Amino acid sequence: MRTVLRLVLVAVAFTGTMVLLVRMSDDLEYGDSARSPRISRVYRHVANDIERQLENAGGIEGTNSTNLKLQYVKQMMMHAWNNYKLYAWGKNELKPISKRAHLSSVFGAGELGATIVDGLDTLYLMGLNDEFREGRDWVAQHLHINEIDSDLSVFETTIRFVGGLLSCFALTGDTMFRDKAVEVADALLPAFDTPTGLPYALINPSTKASRQYHWAGPNSILSELGTLHLEFTYLSDVTGRDIYRQKVSRIREVLNNIEKPGDLYPNFINPRTGQWGQRHMSLGALGDSFYEYLLKAWLMSGGGDEQARVMFDTAMQAALDKMLRVSPSGLAYLAELKYGRIIEEKMDHLSCFAGGMFALASTTLDNTLSERYMDVAHKLTNTCHESYARSDTRLGPEAFRFSGAVEARAQKSNEKVYLLRPETFESYFIMWRLTKQQRYRDWAWEAVEALEKHCRVEGGYTGLVNVYHQVPQGDDVQQSFFLAETLKYLYLIFADDSFLPLDEWVFNTEAHPLPIKGKNPLYREAQKPIAVAGAEDNRL
Incomplete structure (x- = not known):
């Protein structure tokens, strides 16, 4: 399913102050270096066109159009991507x-090109086809883990x-992405060679x-x-x-039993003994993402992975009973536990995905917890927004506390x-899609x-x-997840619901x-085992 978005050339004013797109001056010709591909002609055209609009119209005073906001986020992606190409192409x-x-x-x-691999599906979804093809070719020629x-x-x-890589395969059907995913996954398999099957952290x-x-x-x-x-x-x-399903099924078996x-579930477990380490527990x-994947494994299976949903609901009922706290002013947050007791009245930015x-x-499932889940979703997302609203930059801190007068x-x-993190925007996106409450789009903007x-x-x-x-x-770091997550979620908030439903x-x-599975024709399930060039063992 290829969606090509029409390029809308805009400039956006923020609270009375005009924000200009970066001007691509005439000396920015970097095509003579194989390591720094030529800046996209489309990007240069966008910048120059907006500059002309500003000169001719005397400035564009803000935008209320959802489509213009969508296109503005797309322009942000172009700025992030083109500067990565210019100064760090092929690096992480x-x-x-x-x-x-x-x-x-x-x-x-x-030279794993982490920003390339992480950002490719965002480029594709935004219709940045020249940039996508350029990144695709780098992966095909240079990604050798x-x-x-x-x-x-x-x-x-x-x-x-x-x-x-698998996302790009699903979206495009290009088998190069699937084969590269096999190459990468095979390189990770030795980490699973432990007495329990639980993998070591590093390989x-x-x-x-x-x-x-x-x-x-x-x-x-x-x-x-x-x-x-x-x-x-x-x-x-x-x-x-x-072989890949066997590895993660073994992890599930250990954690279920x-x-x-x-x-x-405590946060530390010994892969040699299968025993918990410290009894520290956190969302x-x-x-965090262990609980997220219990729910999403059930969703991705089309509801077939019932074990995952049972494990999720059981754990979340316990989390809401033991971790969910409400501050004196009424802000809900998820505290951390150790040996069943609250140890810190704080919430990580990473926890902001929980809304x-x-x-x-x-x-996705009407059960006795459904009403409580949605109530908590609204409250946690509101708290994460408050952590943004209470900072001078209106961007959220890495962690925020609830102690005394501090909330x-x-x-x-x-x-x-602030590390350019996406978790709060992920919740804005999902809350917008599922509730249609305008505040979530407003907060995203x-x-x-x-x-x-x-x-x-x-x-x-x-x-x-x-x-x-x-x-x-x-901090002088453009994280790869800024392109993969942050900009993608901000873009999707302003996209139509039919776009990645x-x-x-x-x-x-x-x-x-x-x-x-079973709901998306782009699932692309293999009818028989495929041979992959460079795979460790095609009999697996």
Whole structure:
């Protein structure tokens, strides 16, 4: 299903202050370098056309058009992508202030093109076809994960690379993407060679050696080993190679059978013994996406994976009973537990996906929890918006606390950063689609304004060191998930409901859309096992 969007050339004014698109000056011709492809002629045309409009019309005073907002977010994607091409092509991420590659990202200095793979489906969905083809060709010619001689996160590589490649395969039918997903997934398989089948956190694709994070001791992380199910199950379905499903089914079996304190899952588990580590439990960092994937595994299976839904509802009932708190002013939030007791009255930005998760749970199965799920969805999403509204930049901190007179504000310096994260916008998107309450679109546009005012720089988009400073310092990192998730969700909020309908698509935790089995004709299930060039063993 190819959707080509008509390019609308606009300039947008924010609260009386004109925001201009970056002017592509005549000296920006970078076609002579193989590492820095020529800036898109379409992008140059957009910038020049808007400049002419401003000169001729004396400025465009704001926009109330949903379509213009949609196109503005598309322009943001072009700015992020073209600067990545210009300064960091083939590297993993961009330093937009320094205008060079970011070599200390989660994927290190190896040339895996994380921003390319992560951003490709967003380009495709926005109809940026020249940019998509350019990225597609880089993947085909240069993505060789087995040449990487450094440790990679099994989790991050799965959600960004396997997920991104499979999404592009579903959307386009281009088998190159499926075959590259096989190559990447096969490189991760040695990490699953443990006594329990629970994977280690890190894998060196070249040496095939696996290990844990030093800070986690002997333990694997719940949110990491529990967030592989969508990608590995779908990969088995589109290849006919059952090895991937076997790996994640074993993880599910261990987690389903293990004793669960208070029906919740601690964040640390030892893959050698199958025993819990610290009894710390959270719907934020270290725990979050495990619960998300229980719901989404059930959704993606077309309702066939009943075990996942039962595990989800049981855990969420416990979470709402034990973790859900309400501040003195009435703000709902999800606290963290240890040994069944509240240990911190704080909520991570990562937890802000939960509003959308509870809304999906409410509307996809009518059970005794449905009404409570939707009520909590509205309240949590409102709290996350408050964390944005209470900062000087109107962008949300990495974590926010509820202690004494402080509500929905960060207190520690490392909590005051904004890393271009998408979780709040994910909930805005889902809440808009499912409730049609205008406030969710309004809040999304507030976020676009804030991103343009504080995060946009000449060389791309930067995160912020302190959201409570009126003139914040940038952290000089354009995260790959800014293109994969943040801009995608902001774009989809202003798109029509028929564009990636939620009854046909499930978004993995990196916002890569994957088709729902039995409901989406683009599921592309293999009728027999396929042979893949370069696969470890085509008999699997």
